[in-house]
Amino acid sequence: MAVLVNKDTKVVVQGITGREGSFHTKLMLEYGTKIVAGVTPGKGGNDVHGVPVYDSIKDALKEHDIDASIIFVPAKFAYDAVMEAIYNELNPIVVITEGIPIWVTMKLVNEAKKRNIYIIGPNCPGIIVPGEIKLGIMPGHTFKPGDVAVISRSGTLTYEISKLLTDNNLGQSVVIGIGGDSIKGITIPEALRLLENDPYTKRIVIIGEIGGIEEEKAAELIKKGEITKPVVAYIAGKHATLRTGVSFGHAGAIILGEMGRPESKIRAFNEARVLVARLPIEVIDYLKTI
């Protein structure tokens, strides 16, 4: 049993009939993910790649056991879709959708927290336990099973570094893409706590970036000794200090005054004795030494 999901997790895809939803349902099925149902309001009765489609999660639950959800609906409908998943007690809920207003995410995350439900994302690539389950949009062949966990605020940079890991025979216990928005479900510190208790994870890679204070909070946990597993970090956006107050691609990748600066994150990690790689390949070098 890995963290959050495993090979037995039964999944519903919300927004399964859309272009992205349908395309990635196919790829997830090919990877071996147990997708038992899809939901698109008003499209109940159809099927997508052999997966039956329902109008609501409630209706799908009459026919199937469902644990988790992955959501592809457009930002405009995201509030309803995520709330529906929360009210039906699905856990975790992976939100791929980009462009959800921050106030909406704030309300969704608070509601989920009250019920001890994990939201991953929004604006994220999802979660993969290599060889078991892919609940996301990442290219599956880039990953392989092992004992390194990856927590990342980025999509493609995660693929880049995971590929380096895989090519260097460092397989992964789980890779969690927590997303690029300012307010999100699982944060780096929360993911660290989960991984600390995961018997399959021996080492952890954090791929952070400018914006927010998650990296600093993660460093605090490590410094306090609450995380004992060795951690290596990479921070993207070291050269973004030239332009403050603007987002670098991700809504959350923004320096606001003194908050979100790369040097603050690197300093916090250094103080917690976490090695911070300058180049992506150094992540591999550092992992090999710990």
Place this chain on the structure above:
Amino acid sequence: MFLYEHEGKEIFKRYGVPIPPNGVAFSVDEALKIAKEIGYPVVVKPQILGGRRGKAGAIRFAENDEELIENAKTLLSMDIRGERVERILIEKKVNIEHEYYIAYLMDFFERKPIVMFSTEGGIEIEEVARTKPEALVKRYIDPELGMKSFLALEILNDLGIKGREARKFVPIFMNLWRAFSESDLLLAEINPLVKTIEGEVIAVDARVMVDDNAEVRQEWIKEFKEKRGGRESIEYRAKEKGISLVVLEGDVGVIGNGAGLTMATVDLVKEFGGEPADFLDIGGGAGPEKVFEAIKSLTQLPGIKVILMNIFGGITRCDLVAKGIIEALGKLNLQIPLVVRLTGTNEEEGRAILEKAGIKAYTDMIAAVKKAVELSKEGR
């Protein structure tokens, strides 16, 4: 997106937060016209997005036309921390009895709104927190409950403001909260919030940030953007095409897919001795059109010597990226070299398309970065 002070005040006004009579001027003539309407004395304030004008000595006063002409001229030719002043706010001067501070902001980490109030306004709030923390109250707001007048009174009472005096401030708390929570704001700060000699409580400044993702449900954001001159900027035009562009100041043009990978590419250029000219993210699943537009955007950057493309295909397909590159080469008459790193989904097809056009794509990111930096130096 940060708002100009006058834009922020426009939002405040809609929600009943009192502001002094004012108007925005782009020229001395316009400034005079506004002053005639609202009457002297006036305050003249440059409108910039960076904040902290007071420290730059950029807030001026005028008692008459001569003083206004002089100050408006000076301010309209000013650069404040690299930001060109092109608009000034002419505002009726208020008679200050005391300056306060009020702000609502979104705490991204705790995922809850915060309210802050202080009896020490007019100076930076970080300084108050450091030197006089007893004059500052900061509270989390339960997102389900929202702001309530009893909470406002509790905060005011804690700072020694009571009874009839406290009641004067409650509408500001409530109306500013409505502006904040109903307009998808991430920051709504009034510093100073002024109590006038006449006994009014009035917002003399406005520092406002709005969530860019809220444009779908806040129509005023688009209106504000259109009213701004920024429409013509390369960054704005790129955004209209779904491309995320931030202009930096070097000569190595950077294009990537995905924010993290693109930021990392910018960092690597710097790491290997080059100067990145920009950050340009074509996003996930980009087709040939977006790639074409991305390259086209960069050709408009002055002083650019080489373009470096770093693509890791996940949902983005390398063959489609390659098609975009070929189209750009054909139509744009590119005068500068293009270094491409291509790996991931449909890599072989993409590579084959580029090879036909004589471009050898790199697989390794570092090798591509080094090559681009080297080329940028040859051109110097």
